[in-house]
Amino acid sequence: MAKRVTLREIAAKASVSYQTVSKVINHNADVSEETRQRVFAAIEEMNYTPNYTARSLRSQRSKTIGYTWEPSPPDQANPILDEFLQSMFRAAEKQGYYLLCFPYHAEIKQQLDVYKELIDSGRVDAFVLSIINYNDPCVNYLLERGFPFVGFGHLDDSTLFPNIDVDGGLGLHMAVDHILSRGHQKIAALAWPKDSRVGNQRLAGYIAAMQEAGIEILPEWIKRSIGTYEEGFKSTSQLLSLPESIRPSAFVALNDLMAIGAMDAIAQHGLKPGQDVLVTGFDDTPTARFLTPSLTSLRQPVSRIGETLIERLIIYLETGHYPQPFAELIPPELVIRESTSGIKYDLNS
Amino acid sequence: MAKRVTLREIAAKASVSYQTVSKVINHNADVSEETRQRVFAAIEEMNYTPNYTARSLRSQRSKTIGYTWEPSPPDQANPILDEFLQSMFRAAEKQGYYLLCFPYHAEIKQQLDVYKELIDSGRVDAFVLSIINYNDPCVNYLLERGFPFVGFGHLDDSTLFPNIDVDGGLGLHMAVDHILSRGHQKIAALAWPKDSRVGNQRLAGYIAAMQEAGIEILPEWIKRSIGTYEEGFKSTSQLLSLPESIRPSAFVALNDLMAIGAMDAIAQHGLKPGQDVLVTGFDDTPTARFLTPSLTSLRQPVSRIGETLIERLIIYLETGHYPQPFAELIPPELVIRESTSGIKYDLNS
Numbered sequence: 010m011a012k013r014v015t016l017r018e019i020a021a022k023a024s025v026s027y028q029t030v031s032k033v034i035n036h037n038a039d040v041s042e043e044t045r046q047r048v049f050a051a052i053e054e055m056n057y058t059p060n061y062t063a064r065s066l067r068s069q070r071s072k073t074i075g076y077t078w079e080p081s082p083p084d085q086a087n088p089i090l091d092e093f094l095q096s097m098f099r100a101a102e103k104q105g106y107y108l109l110c111f112p113y114h115a116e117i118k119q120q121l122d123v124y125k126e127l128i129d130s131g132r133v134d135a136f137v138l139s140i141i142n143y144n145d146p147c148v149n150y151l152l153e154r155g156f157p158f159v160g161f162g163h164l165d166d167s168t169l170f171p172n173i174d175v176d177g178g179l180g181l182h183m184a185v186d187h188i189l190s191r192g193h194q195k196i197a198a199l200a201w202p203k204d205s206r207v208g209n210q211r212l213a214g215y216i217a218a219m220q221e222a223g224i225e226i227l228p229e230w231i232k233r234s235i236g237t238y239e240e241g242f243k244s245t246s247q248l249l250s251l252p253e254s255i256r257p258s259a260f261v262a263l264n265d266l267m268a269i270g271a272m273d274a275i276a277q278h279g280l281k282p283g284q285d286v287l288v289t290g291f292d293d294t295p296t297a298r299f300l301t302p303s304l305t306s307l308r309q310p311v312s313r314i315g316e317t318l319i320e321r322l323i324i325y326l327e328t329g330h331y332p333q334p335f336a337e338l339i340p341p342e343l344v345i346r347e348s349t350s351g352i353k354y355d356l357n358s
Numbered sequence: 359m360a361k362r363v364t365l366r367e368i369a370a371k372a373s374v375s376y377q378t379v380s381k382v383i384n385h386n387a388d389v390s391e392e393t394r395q396r397v398f399a400a401i402e403e404m405n406y407t408p409n410y411t412a413r414s415l416r417s418q419r420s421k422t423i424g425y426t427w428e429p430s431p432p433d434q435a436n437p438i439l440d441e442f443l444q445s446m447f448r449a450a451e452k453q454g455y456y457l458l459c460f461p462y463h464a465e466i467k468q469q470l471d472v473y474k475e476l477i478d479s480g481r482v483d484a485f486v487l488s489i490i491n492y493n494d495p496c497v498n499y500l501l502e503r504g505f506p507f508v509g510f511g512h513l514d515d516s517t518l519f520p521n522i523d524v525d526g527g528l529g530l531h532m533a534v535d536h537i538l539s540r541g542h543q544k545i546a547a548l549a550w551p552k553d554s555r556v557g558n559q560r561l562a563g564y565i566a567a568m569q570e571a572g573i574e575i576l577p578e579w580i581k582r583s584i585g586t587y588e589e590g591f592k593s594t595s596q597l598l599s600l601p602e603s604i605r606p607s608a609f610v611a612l613n614d615l616m617a618i619g620a621m622d623a624i625a626q627h628g629l630k631p632g633q634d635v636l637v638t639g640f641d642d643t644p645t646a647r648f649l650t651p652s653l654t655s656l657r658q659p660v661s662r663i664g665e666t667l668i669e670r671l672i673i674y675l676e677t678g679h680y681p682q683p684f685a686e687l688i689p690p691e692l693v694i695r696e697s698t699s700g701i702k703y704d705l706n707s
Contacts, residue, residue: 073458080444086435086644095429098461102472107481108459109422112447123451132422132456238648269648295435296645299587299618 022051039168075133088294096315167336180307180341181214184289197230197257199267241270265290284351302347372400388517424482437643445664516685529656529690530563533638546579546606548616590619614639633700651696
């Protein structure tokens, strides 16, 4: 087989980015007709064959899909891991595919080496990615090599690679609307650091819902920290010490663990979580229903996502075409429990 | 290659069970010298080559280990899954191995078909098993084929296949001793159905600890049911309705979920869990520390088990000999929290 032409070489020839080349190859609508023609001309001139097609024509397909994920910290369990994995295994098995799982490495060079090794050794035909950061080196590496993958999660440009994501922004919008309907307006957000893509997507829903309700968000009301119990507790304690006129009477947290910390901080301030101060979480962890009060939270339709990602990925591998929709946003479900069932808490009375 | 001789054929020739043949091949000490000689004679006569040796001599090793597990019910998260998987992935990667994960099927024929397919297609070199039932068809199938595997869990005869297990009996013994030290003697057990191997191993520790303390176990005090919140709640409610003289003042549950149900039942009876009635769980789920009161529970050293299982399995695959110890029991850790911190509850006062 001749030396493979890379996406970067095509891109240089066509004077576009390799992401654009990837889009054209993946039949995305997000590229102008003029650019598309230029890329196709470069592809033809350089005799390029997309990698997945080359692979599918070979007899030696591994029928194996690679997947890794970021481990939970000790003392926490990943609430969706089991369901996500099992749904993918089942969907893959129906088509004679299996999942090969490999370790997560925080060190990016090491992680890229694993991806490279799995591709070069022919162990996998494609990947599922669920860790997708801004300017993600793994995403960039796979795009550049033209190696097939789907994302549970998307970047700002959701047309870069096929993906399904939970609409975290819509989720926070639903949580805020629900709290507003309970008569609370001073709502604070327990958010994540600015470099968290998922965190920012969720937070945008809080901001939109508050703006749509005509409520000014005070800068103090958005607290960013890593999503631990301790940080949720600390941020909430600080906010409950604000002067009465601007003190929040409700907290929307980007994950359940911060919400649990918030409820404990509220109780320590002599207030009743769920009655005096409302709290919502995100993830609907198994812990949520057993708390006192039980926690209102947002649940992700994990099985549906895992199954659909694998089904579409296999169609892509077998046909060379990813089925529509290329990018899909799925709404989470608001599970209402005692932590938002309370009566209005009037801080001025 | 000539038609492979099976373990069953060797066993028939030597007039022993195929489990005994498997033990001899695996260099277990648990077989008499006379039997060992007879099996070796049959092996020689029939020109048998153990499968793993045959495989390791072939150039085409997959360097892949297969693993499946029983999915958690909805609304529960498997508290040890992430840690167990990640520890195995890391240990495997160090030796250039990966894990291939496949779906769990409750229907045994279907599950055996998957094992068969994975072996016959050469996709895996060995398995890790963590679902090990009495007279387990998958265990029997792998023993019969002489295909390498290790168990997270063991059968009554722990010499049948290499394994590591948490000493659940010791764990319940520790829980009972701890409760006795708090001055409670009327201790009930929230146990699992009789066909649960893990459940019976744990329950045996409760029985031993009570007997060693000279306390007669009333038949009412052992309640068997599936390990759900609802069953824990129901069993506890029933036991708290017993006449005062035999009413338990402490509950040891075989898992956290039943313990949570027990605590809620205790509170509903107007009693304070952790003060009037003590409760212990098993698993130390992430929920345990966030409960009111927080739950005393038994934690399994999951990372150590996953890592060691894979390390030993790979030595076995590379050398044909499983390193000592062939079977290992690891003690769990008792994590003491508020649910057993209370003062003695005198039911006769």
